[in-house]
Amino acid sequence: MLQIVLTLIIYLIIVIPVGIYMYHIAAGKHTFADPVFNRVDGVIYKVCGVDPNKKMNWKQYALALLGTNAVMIAVGYLILRIQSIAFFNPNGIENMEPTLAFNTIISFMTNTNLQHYSGESGLSYLSQMLVIIFMMFVSAATGYAACVAFIRGLAGRTKDNVGNFFVDLVRITTRILIPFSIVGGLLLVWQGVPQNFSSNTIVETLEGAKQAIAQGPVAALEIIKHLGTNGGGFLGANSSTPIENPTIISNIIELFSMMLLPGACVITFGKMIRSSKKEREKAESGSTALQVEKRGVVSRIFGREGRTIFLAMGILFIIGLGVCFWAETQGNPALEEVGLSQSMGSMEGKEVRFGIAQSALFTTTTTSFTTGTVNNMHDTLTPLGGMIPLLHMMLNVVFGGKGVGLMNMIMYAILAVFICGLMIGRTPEYLGKKIEGREMKLTALCIIIHPFLILAFSAIAVAVPAGVEGITNPGFHGLSQVLYEYASSAANNGSGFEGLADNTAFWNITAGLAMFFGRYLSIVIQLAIAGSLMRKRFVSESVGTLKTGTISFAVILVFVVYIFAALTFFPALALGPIAEHLTLWG
Amino acid sequence: MSKSEKKKGALHNVKQAVLVTVILLVLCGFLFPLLLTGLSSVIFPSQAGGNLLTADGETIGAKNVGQEFTEDYFMKGRPSAYHYNTYYEDAEGNQFYSDGSEFSGLASGSNNYAPSNPALAERVEADIEKFLEANPDVKREDIPTDLMTASGSGLDPHISPASAEIQIPAIAKASGLSEDQLREIVADNTTGKVLGVFGEETVNVLGVNLDIAEAMGLIDEQGKK
Numbered sequence: 001m002l003q004i005v006l007t008l009i010i011y012l013i014i015v016i017p018v019g020i021y022m023y024h025i026a027a028g029k030h031t032f033a034d035p036v037f038n039r040v041d042g043v044i045y046k047v048c049g050v051d052p053n054k055k056m057n058w059k060q061y062a063l064a065l066l067g068t069n070a071v072m073i074a075v076g077y078l079i080l081r082i083q084s085i086a087f088f089n090p091n092g093i094e095n096m097e098p099t100l101a102f103n104t105i106i107s108f109m110t111n112t113n114l115q116h117y118s119g120e121s122g123l124s125y126l127s128q129m130l131v132i133i134f135m136m137f138v139s140a141a142t143g144y145a146a147c148v149a150f151i152r153g154l155a156g157r158t159k160d161n162v163g164n165f166f167v168d169l170v171r172i173t174t175r176i177l178i179p180f181s182i183v184g185g186l187l188l189v190w191q192g193v194p195q196n197f198s199s200n201t202i203v204e205t206l207e208g209a210k211q212a213i214a215q216g217p218v219a220a221l222e223i224i225k226h227l228g229t230n231g232g233g234f235l236g237a238n239s240s241t242p243i244e245n246p247t248i249i250s251n252i253i254e255l256f257s258m259m260l261l262p263g264a265c266v267i268t269f270g271k272m273i274r275s276s277k278k279e280r281e282k283a284e285s286g287s288t289a290l291q292v293e294k295r296g297v298v299s300r301i302f303g304r305e306g307r308t309i310f311l312a313m314g315i316l317f318i319i320g321l322g323v324c325f326w327a328e329t330q331g332n333p334a335l336e337e338v339g340l341s342q343s344m345g346s347m348e349g350k351e352v353r354f355g356i357a358q359s360a361l362f363t364t365t366t367t368s369f370t371t372g373t374v375n376n377m378h379d380t381l382t383p384l385g386g387m388i389p390l391l392h393m394m395l396n397v398v399f400g401g402k403g404v405g406l407m408n409m410i411m412y413a414i415l416a417v418f419i420c421g422l423m424i425g426r427t428p429e430y431l432g433k434k435i436e437g438r439e440m441k442l443t444a445l446c447i448i449i450h451p452f453l454i455l456a457f458s459a460i461a462v463a464v465p466a467g468v469e470g471i472t473n474p475g476f477h478g479l480s481q482v483l484y485e486y487a488s489s490a491a492n493n494g495s496g497f498e499g500l501a502d503n504t505a506f507w508n509i510t511a512g513l514a515m516f517f518g519r520y521l522s523i524v525i526q527l528a529i530a531g532s533l534m535r536k537r538f539v540s541e542s543v544g545t546l547k548t549g550t551i552s553f554a555v556i557l558v559f560v561v562y563i564f565a566a567l568t569f570f571p572a573l574a575l576g577p578i579a580e581h582l583t584l585w586g
Numbered sequence: 587m588s589k590s591e592k593k594k595g596a597l598h599n600v601k602q603a604v605l606v607t608v609i610l611l612v613l614c615g616f617l618f619p620l621l622l623t624g625l626s627s628v629i630f631p632s633q634a635g636g637n638l639l640t641a642d643g644e645t646i647g648a649k650n651v652g653q654e655f656t657e658d659y660f661m662k663g664r665p666s667a668y669h670y671n672t673y674y675e676d677a678e679g680n681q682f683y684s685d686g687s688e689f690s691g692l693a694s695g696s697n698n699y700a701p702s703n704p705a706l707a708e709r710v711e712a713d714i715e716k717f718l719e720a721n722p723d724v725k726r727e728d729i730p731t732d733l734m735t736a737s738g739s740g741l742d743p744h745i746s747p748a749s750a751e752i753q754i755p756a757i758a759k760a761s762g763l764s765e766d767q768l769r770e771i772v773a774d775n776t777t778g779k780v781l782g783v784f785g786e787e788t789v790n791v792l793g794v795n796l797d798i799a800e801a802m803g804l805i806d807e808q809g810k811k
Contacts, residue, residue, distance in 0.1 A: 134615030248785030499698030
């Protein structure tokens with residue numbers, strides 16, 4: 001318990017400087033490292049023919065994003081299909097089959113990292129690098145770029161300039177992801193994560209048996225897997241393996257790596273909104289009569305609006321973590337019955353070095369920050385412990401990965417303003433803009449897509465034999481496996497109830513589609529909302545304006561999120577994890 | 587904008603998309619892993635190579651990867667669906683696990699039994715019976731949870747100190763070493779919580795067994811690669 005609290009406190013301290021750095025990158029402000037990076041970026045722009053001063057409106061931005069991602073998908077798919085060539089392939093891995101390659105490439109481009117293959121036997125080192133590591137960088141950078149463009153739209157400095165996609169993509173990669181990855185990667189190697197190009201080692205054991213031990217460029221993949229909230233492991237069992245995650249220190253490094261940037265995104269949001277508001281006030285009141293606002297330390301760092309969002313996400317996170325930790329410490333009554341003491345909690349599927357506390361923390365974090373890396377097997381979690389990761393992927397707003405969580409949370413904020421507006425009988429406003437019919441329609445569409453993808457695909461899967469064949473656990477847990485797979489796909493999370501036998505044409509294709517639509521439909525709609533809000537005039541605050549930069553609005557936001565989740569997902573959850581819990585404990 | 591200008595603009599965008607892809611592919615997918623490999627082979631050569639351990643000069647395993655042990659005088663780890671990738675090979679080159687089933691190639695993971703899956707309770711019950719047979723002085727309710735449950739990776743190198751302690755009497759009998767000697771070995775291979783707070787106390791099973799082998803005179807010296 002204490003270690004969970006301490007870990008979170010350390011996180012709250014280190015997220016602040018990272019957030020400030022990220023704000024400087026996103027806003028194009030000066031940083032200490034500019035002399036180096038300006039040169040690097042300059043060369044890249046020159047080679048690629050990118051004009052860094054060219055502005056894009058939301059449509060051009062979305063188009064550039066989609067086009068670039070399409071090119072990346074094509075290149076990656078090709079490499080997977082020809083990976084058997086003898087180049088960086090010491091273990092003699094074969095080419096990947098088409099439906100699996102389709103699933104894999106969509107999975108990594110959309111930052112989902114759902115894996116229907118096992119890294120040990122499915123990918124050559126060349127693919128691990130040129131497809132997986134590459135995609136881990138660019139899919140994360142794509143997500144953050146979209147988020148930064150979205151925030152620029154909300155901050156509303158101009159009528160139609162949301163930035164330049166290529167510039168955002170390059171800056172985020174060279175200034176944040178690569179330097180952080182080099183430092184973090186070295187730390188992981190220090191803790192014992194292998195980083196080499198040797199073939200797997202075969203040793204003779206003390207008893208004269210043989211043992212195969214995995215090798216490869218693991219640390220390079222491992223660090224960006226977490227920093228970019230990607231989550232796809234080098235090995236089948238992901239970060240639960242002592243190769244990818246050998247010690248408690250490596251575990252905490254990985255944990256912080258995946259929490260840092262999504263948290264920093266909220267700080268970036270708060271700061272950008274605040275600085276734009278300040279500028280507006282300055283312009284309105286003239287430079288002489290500057291309003292002196294009384295502000296606490298927290299809202300100075302996060303900005304008022306950022307603080308509200310961070311707080312709402314934090315409340316959702318802590319509630320989930322509490323339930324998951326409690327459920328896992330209770331153990332498994334079915335094992336108690338056969339005489340195995342459950343005093344250590346439910347240890348099936350968990351590593352001794354992490355125990356219950358760090359496993360529950362990692363599980364809640366990976367599904368809240370939509371990473372999908374696992375340090376224990378989620379399929380073996382207790383029913384309620386396993387419901388939390390499932391629920392957080394269904395919510396898809398608890399921090400969320402690579403900026404997308406923030407964008408989703410803003411959707412709920414708009415919804416909350418709308419509902420409150422109806423209650424107090426005023427036109428809803430958010431961040432100084434009127435929320436009207438067009439925005440509400442787009443918001444509603446955006447919010448409904450996610451449950452629709454999860455529930456519709458789950459319904460299909462349990463209705464057709466090709467889907468049911470994948471289920472490996474009997475009873476209610478079987479439905480949980482199906483729900484988890486699609487929730488993970490639609491939320492672009494990528495963790496799994498790994499028991500599911502999902503490497504079949506049916507699962508490869510349906511999960512691939514869920515990932516694709518879950519990612520790109522939301523991004524395009526959200527950019528459209530930002531584009532629509534940008535064109536509106538700022539309305540001045542009056543007494544009747546619902547203040548959104550408050551703690552009470554954060555609480556309202558939490559309720560709106562839970563109510564919406566209950567309305568859409570409760571029946572499915574009742575038939576899956578809740579029913580399983582009742583049979584075990586009944 | 588005229589039609590031809592629009593077409594030119596679109597072409598320019600495609601060119602940018604392709605070139606950015608290629609540049610980032612080389613930078614992130616190739617140069618970054620290469621650079622990290624170079625740096626780590628200089629700064630942390632042993633870790634970068636996978637922390638391999640040697641006995642009498644031969645590589646016998648990795649510090650962080652668990653191994654399956656069957657001899658009475660060795661300490662046992664947790665059950666693993668993939669037998670820790672430990673396998674045997676006969677004269678014809680057939681590869682099989684200790685239970686006779688075919689070796690499936692390098693893998694990791696667990697059976698992924700849900701808590702409510704009857705197969706889980708069956709497996710645990712069978713393992714308990716086997717363990718009680720090998721350790722006749724142990725009472726069923728004293729067996730620690732971790733020793734009878736499978737890890738997530740199937741490669742967990744650790745067991746809890748309680749799981750090590752409970753095996754000591756039987757190992758002492760089989761190995762001829764005294765219980766105190768074994769307790770000392772276990773203590774040498776126990777790692778505490780980081781700063782006394784983070785993580786759990788763990789015993790490295792391969793480390794214990796290397797020390798047992800050395801104490802029994804099965805090997806002369808152990809080292810790191």
